[in-house]
Amino acid sequence: MTDTVVHLTDQEREANLELDQLKQLVGLVPYDESSDVFPVTGWDSIHFVVGNATQTAHFYQSAFGMELIGYSGPETGNRDHKAFVLKSGSIRFVIKGGVDPDSPLHDHVRRHGDGVVDISLEVPDLNRCIEHARGIGATVLQEPEDLTDEHGTVRVAAIATYGETRHTLVQRKGADGKSTYSGPYLPGYVKRTSHYVKRDGEPKRLFQALDHIVGNVELGKMDEWVEFYNKVMGFVNMAEFIGDDIATDYSALMSKVVANGNHRVKFPLNEPAVGKRKSQIDEYLEFYRGPGAQHLALATNDIISTVDHMRAHGIEFLATPDSYYEDPKLRERIGQVRAPIEELQKRGILVDRDEDGYLLQIFTKPVQDRPTVFFELIERHGSLGFGKGNFKALFEAIEREQEQRGNL
C-alpha cells in the first residue's frame, strides 16, 4: 500500500495549524511521495534582499504583523550582511541587507531593487532531489552540505530557477522522520525577539500560510519554466490561463500554474503577451531587469480583518471600481459569499467562484520603490483557483497605476 497521507510540517505544528485548516487555506492534498522524482514537503523560507534590512524588518512586523524570531549579522560573526527572520503562522521570511560595502547583496539591489532572491523549500531527501535535478541538467548552485551548530544539523543545497532566483533545498529531518535541528532557523542564526508591541485589539497574526508565489518570465519563456518545474522538480500542472481570459484593451499575459505533489507550493508563471501597449509583465521585467518573483499570496482565514489592520498600518491596496460590485453578471456568478458584498466593496476585495467553491482576494500596491514585487491576500472557500475571473478587473486596476507612473 502506498502512503498517501499528508502530514503537518514542523512549522505548521509550531503555528498550531491543523490539517483541515490547511486544506481550506491553501488547498493541501494528500499524495504518494514515494513515486515523486523530487519530493517537496513545502515552503521552508522566502529570502528577500533589500536596500535596508533593518527598516524592512520593522515594516513586516508593523504592517504585516509578523514576529521577529532570528538574526544573523556582524554581532554573530556574519560580516557581510544582516539577516532578520520573521514568521507569521507557517511562513518564514528572511530579510537580508548588505553591511560590508563590498557585499554582493548591494549589487543585487543595484540591478533588481528590493526583491526575492531565494524561494527555499523543505525536502525530505535532499540527495535524491539534487541527483535527479543534476541528471536532468538543472544548474546546481550549491552542492549538498551539512550545516551544524549547537542545535543540530541541517542539510542544504541550491538549484537555479528563473532570473537570479534560486531554490535552496533544506532537509531538516533524518531518515527516521525525526527533526535533526532545534535552533530558531538555520545554523548561523541566533534567536532574536523584538520589543515591537502590537496595537490593542490586533490579532496574533494577520495570515497563516503562504499560498503561491508568481514568477514573471520573458516573452516565450513560460513553457520552458513550466517544463523545468515538471521535469526537474516533478511539479504537476494546475489551471491554465491563456489569451482572452486575461487580456484587457491594453495588455495581455499568458499564465500557467505548477504545483508540488501536496499543493503546498504553487507557482503561477507569467509571460507577457502582445497587447496594444506595454503589459504589466513588461513593466516588471524592465524594472526588475529580468525575470523574478512578482507576487506572494498570503493565506488568511479572515481577509476583512487582515485588510483593515494592514490598511490601518498604511498598506495601500489596489482600488477596485464600484462598477465591479454593481455588475449584475458578476453578482449572479459569485452568488452567496460569507460577507455582504458591501463589506467587500468598501475594502476593494475581489470575489471569484468556480466549480469547487469561491475565493476572496486583494492585491497590495508594490511594496518597494520599483513597480515590481507586491502581495496578495487570499481567503479560500473551496476554490483552488487563482482568481481567473478577476484578472480583467485586476489588470485594469494595475493599468490605471501604470498610467500614473508613465509606464503604459
Ligand SMILES: [Fe+2]
Ligand atoms: Fe496570485
